[in-house]
Amino acid sequence: MDIVVCVKTNPDLQMVRIKDREAVTEAVPYKIGDLEKNALQAAVDLRAAVGGKVVALCLAEGNRKAAEDIKVALAMGADEAVVIDDPALAAPDQAAVAAALAAAVKKLDACDLLLFGEGSTDNYTGQVGPRVAELLGLPQISYARKVEAAAERGVVRCVRSMDDMLETVEAPLPAVVTVVSEINEPTIPGLMQIMKAKSKPLQVWSLADLGSEGPAPVREVVSNLAEEQDRKHILFEGSAAEQADAFVDALIREGVLGR
Amino acid sequence: MAALLVYSEKIDTARELVAGGKQLAAALGLGVSAVALGPGAGAAASELAAAGADTVYVSEDAAFEGWPADAVAAGLAQVADIAGATVVLVGSTRRGKETAPRLAQKLGAGCVSDVNGLIAEDGDLVAARYAFGGATTAREKVATPVKVFAVMPKTFSVEGAIAGAGTVETPTLDVKSSVRVVDRRAKEGDHVNLDAAPLIVGVGRGFNAREDLALGDELAGALGAVVGCTKSLADFEWLGEDRIIGLSGAKTAPDLYLGVGVSGQIQHTVGVAGAKLIAAVNKDKEAPIFAMADYGLVGDLYEVLPALVERLKNV
Ligand SMILES: Cc1cc2nc3c(=O)[nH]c(=O)nc-3n(C[C@H](O)[C@H](O)[C@H](O)COP(=O)(O)OP(=O)(O)OC[C@H]3O[C@@H](n4cnc5c(N)ncnc54)[C@H](O)[C@@H]3O)c2cc1C
Numbered sequence: 001m002d003i004v005v006c007v008k009t010n011p012d013l014q015m016v017r018i019k020d021r022e023a024v025t026e027a028v029p030y031k032i033g034d035l036e037k038n039a040l041q042a043a044v045d046l047r048a049a050v051g052g053k054v055v056a057l058c059l060a061e062g063n064r065k066a067a068e069d070i071k072v073a074l075a076m077g078a079d080e081a082v083v084i085d086d087p088a089l090a091a092p093d094q095a096a097v098a099a100a101l102a103a104a105v106k107k108l109d110a111c112d113l114l115l116f117g118e119g120s121t122d123n124y125t126g127q128v129g130p131r132v133a134e135l136l137g138l139p140q141i142s143y144a145r146k147v148e149a150a151a152e153r154g155v156v157r158c159v160r161s162m163d164d165m166l167e168t169v170e171a172p173l174p175a176v177v178t179v180v181s182e183i184n185e186p187t188i189p190g191l192m193q194i195m196k197a198k199s200k201p202l203q204v205w206s207l208a209d210l211g212s213e214g215p216a217p218v219r220e221v222v223s224n225l226a227e228e229q230d231r232k233h234i235l236f237e238g239s240a241a242e243q244a245d246a247f248v249d250a251l252i253r254e255g256v257l258g259r
Numbered sequence: 260m261a262a263l264l265v266y267s268e269k270i271d272t273a274r275e276l277v278a279g280g281k282q283l284a285a286a287l288g289l290g291v292s293a294v295a296l297g298p299g300a301g302a303a304a305s306e307l308a309a310a311g312a313d314t315v316y317v318s319e320d321a322a323f324e325g326w327p328a329d330a331v332a333a334g335l336a337q338v339a340d341i342a343g344a345t346v347v348l349v350g351s352t353r354r355g356k357e358t359a360p361r362l363a364q365k366l367g368a369g370c371v372s373d374v375n376g377l378i379a380e381d382g383d384l385v386a387a388r389y390a391f392g393g394a395t396t397a398r399e400k401v402a403t404p405v406k407v408f409a410v411m412p413k414t415f416s417v418e419g420a421i422a423g424a425g426t427v428e429t430p431t432l433d434v435k436s437s438v439r440v441v442d443r444r445a446k447e448g449d450h451v452n453l454d455a456a457p458l459i460v461g462v463g464r465g466f467n468a469r470e471d472l473a474l475g476d477e478l479a480g481a482l483g484a485v486v487g488c489t490k491s492l493a494d495f496e497w498l499g500e501d502r503i504i505g506l507s508g509a510k511t512a513p514d515l516y517l518g519v520g521v522s523g524q525i526q527h528t529v530g531v532a533g534a535k536l537i538a539a540v541n542k543d544k545e546a547p548i549f550a551m552a553d554y555g556l557v558g559d560l561y562e563v564l565p566a567l568v569e570r571l572k573n574v
Binding site: 013014016018021022023093094095098121122123124125126127128129130131133134135139140141142143157161162163164165166167168169170171172178181182217218219220221222223224225226227229231232233234235236237239240241243244245247248250251252254256257258 | 325328329332352353354356357358359360361363364365368369370371372373385388389390391392394395396397398399400401402403436437438439440441442443444445446448458482490493494496506507514515524525526532536537538544547549550551552553554555556557558559562563565566567569570571574
């Protein structure tokens with residue numbers, strides 16, 4: 001089974017600082033999104049069960065080191081990687097991302113299953129998987145916490161985690177599946193896998209390679225600011241009992257306890 | 260008249276969208292239409308017509324059973340066309356959130372998902388949603404002739420909504436789903452309501468084992484607090500999803516949030532930003548939670564929690 005995993009890289013949120021209410025992303029390294037790691041792991045597990053190939057597909061979205069960062073996907077077990085990097089797609093909206101990914105999937109030719117995280121780590125819109133499914137005319141199964149392929153029957157079977165129920169569904173291949181974090185615990189690649197990843201095939205495509213043009217924007221970001229937070233930042237010191245004393249005293253002073 | 264069209268498979272959310280949509284539509288000079296889909300949707304349609312929608316389009320087509328995204332997106336696109344919709348509001352439940360972008364793609368539309376605030380400003384709609392994992396709030400406009408917004412439940416209130424007497428129409432829609440449902444079962448959960456809890460103890464991966472959460476329960480008991488958790492613990496199935504606090508869980512506003520063994524990653528802390536006081540127990544002095552806390556206890560939770568419980572006995 002040929003599996004394509006769409007992988008977004010985003011600024012490492014733990015290193016994004018807020019200055020004057022703005023998120024400062026300059027000089028912040030990118031990394032592969034958390035849910036994309038779950039999707040990659042799911043693909044590697046499926047390959048182990050039914051055989052086939054795993055391709056990691058990444059739209060750089062302004063990450064100049066995307067071709068480097070995607071090697072983590074290769075170390076995690078993907079067989080090949082493709083990065084789409086084009087200045088016209090440095091800050092794309094979801095429709096533009098979906099159009100580029102759909103064009104790349106067509107160019108890749110063989111794809112039985114297209115995996116996504118249910119949302120990206122930074123903006124978590126969850127739009128790209130369903131948009132790609134619509135563009136390619138494929139069935140979509142979102143929020144999968146279990147994915148099994150019965151390739152001989154030509155179907156994928158998933159357990160999806162919905163708001164208040166678990167739903168087992170089947171769709172004919174090829175299909176789009178988005179995964180939730182509880183689907184697996186992604187393995188952290190060891191040194192051997194990292195070394196091996198260096199020799200795996202990695203291609204970089206531009207929009208021209210995909211035969212598509214720069215997209216017309218469908219969305220405008222008016223502002224993007226952090227709420228002001230004013231906190232006391234008091235760290236207690238001493239033994240557990242001393243800290244417990246000081247904390248409980250503070251809660252009484254604040255009127256939270258002993259009212 | 261062009262219309263603002265609202266849809267949710269959850270009747271409560273649909274009613275909120277009718278109420279909120281009516282005010283936005285008035286500001287934009289639009290009518291309000293609603294959609295009810297699925298076997299048995301007729302009852303919901305009558306309710307929405309009485310709740311203030313001018314026109315409700317209903318289809319009980321069997322293809323809408325269970326609201327599969329492909330069929331619902333196709334049905335909504337056809338209704339949007341019939342109704343002359345320029346704005347579509349979809350309830351951002353999981354089903355709605357996966358359907359709205361598919362619908363937008365069909366309509367060649369831009370879409371904003373997980374909208375938690377939507378206002379009319381200078382004849383256009385401005386949507387608020389979290390960005391950077393919750394660190395910021397982005398205000399976004401949609402630049403296409405038809406605009407799709409997936410709006411979080413409870414964004415609008417039905418309080419003070421004016422009753423109406425809309426008409427119900429039953430268009431024939433051409434829909435099918437290629438996804439087959441094999442089985443459905445209810446999720447287990449203990450239905451806690453963190454939204455209204457005055458004191459919350461938030462537990463995280465600092466607990467080494469499920470049994471150890473008894474320590475957290477004991478502390479919560481001593482404080483009179485409700486236990487919430489990080490997504491990690493719900494993923495392990497140590498606690499139910501109802502207890503998740505954060506971007507994909509509850510947004511809380513207690514008097515005190517005390518995070519125990521919680522690192523303080525933004526997707527979690529966005530759910531406690533509204534707390535009057537934030538406190539944390541963590542053995543790592545550098546843990547990000549301390550950077551946003553009022554009070555920090557630096558130490559091993561296995562020592563600090565028993566000490567706290569002991570001390571609270573004398574309050
Ligand atoms: C799209 C998306 C949405 C998400 N939504 C949510 C959400 O809604 N809610 C949510 O919670 N998460 C969410 N997450 C996950 C989030 O990014 C973090 O992974 C998660 O919150 C971390 O949980 P944690 O703090 O329990 O674990 P960790 O980050 O592993 O932190 C554990 C902490 O415990 C401390 N510790 C360890 N042992 C001890 C000890 N003995 N005593 C004291 N301290 C100890 C450690 O120092 C560490 O700081 C989301 C992620 C993504 C990608």
